[in-house]
Amino acid sequence: MVRQLRWVGTASLAVGLTLGMGGCDRAEPGNPQKDEGPVVALVGEGRITRQQFEAKLAEQPSFVRARYSTPEKKKEFLDNLVRFELLVQEAKRQGLDSDPEVRAMLEKVMVQRLVKAHTESAAGATVSEDEARAYYDANVSEFVKPPRVRVSQLLLKAARGSPERAKALTQAVRLSTEIQRGESVPRAFDTAVRTHSQDTATQPQGGDLGFRTREELIAAGGEALADSAFALKAIGQLSAPIETETGIHLLMLQGRQVGLDQRFDQVKARILQRMESERRAKALDSLVQSLRDKTQVEVKDDVLAQINPETVAAPPSPTAAEPLIP
Structure with a gap:
């Protein structure tokens, strides 16, 4: 069965790609993906569709996209996607998708997506102009000072x-x-x-x-x-x-x-940004609290007391000898 490739956004896999590309969507067994149009390339069990190719091309700056107008250059762009997918498949065959460092990075990305989705969809996250003006009037001393x-x-x-x-x-x-x-x-x-x-x-x-x-x-x-x-x-x-x-x-x-004499129109954008940020933070706090309320959390104080931050070694940085993807 031909499976769809997954765009991979982890920095460890993207290092060295000249175009900074990810891979393509990949379906898990038993969970087929919807049809995304004509296939541009088959890579083992994966495929790269026209829609995925265009989406990745659209991520590039306009001056970079202009370089790939000829058939030869488009093949060069596609070759980078193929190269990346080949490496992804080999990494999975070697079990690197279960590597603790990779899983930790994946967890960070998942949490970022969760926070973004929850805070952006939170009711009342968008602040109206009337609400911003009410904030201005209630805190006018912040904006108007003799x-x-x-x-x-x-x-x-x-x-x-x-x-x-x-x-x-x-x-x-x-x-x-x-x-x-x-x-x-x-x-x-x-x-x-x-x-x-x-x-x-x-x-x-x-x-x-x-x-x-x-x-x-x-x-x-x-x-x-x-x-x-x-x-x-x-x-x-x-x-x-x-x-x-x-x-x-x-x-x-x-x-x-x-003195400071800032009219509402001068600070409206800043107030909207501040209020929306505060509401997103409040929505996230509410989510975390609701998760705490239904999840048992037990802190082992005796183990915590044994941790000495001054003796914790920093993770090793990549060495110069580590090969890069051309």
């Missing part, structure tokens, strides 16, 4: 209109001059903060306020403080003394984050 600055402050407390106000302003001017006179302005500022700042919440951290938006700085110290912070351009730049209701501030710029 600019932020990170500043450190030296605060001299003195309420507006109090006798201490003028003294605090004079001291701030003096400290600013001393800080900028040093070789390292950031280091001098940090020392001044730890010595003179009266903001007990930030003084131990060198006055670091962290990243703040303009609105957050207005809430913390007023518009004058926010304006001065966002006016700083260079990292390590020191502000002039700033008057607020609380007192006199000196600010130093530590960092800046640009």
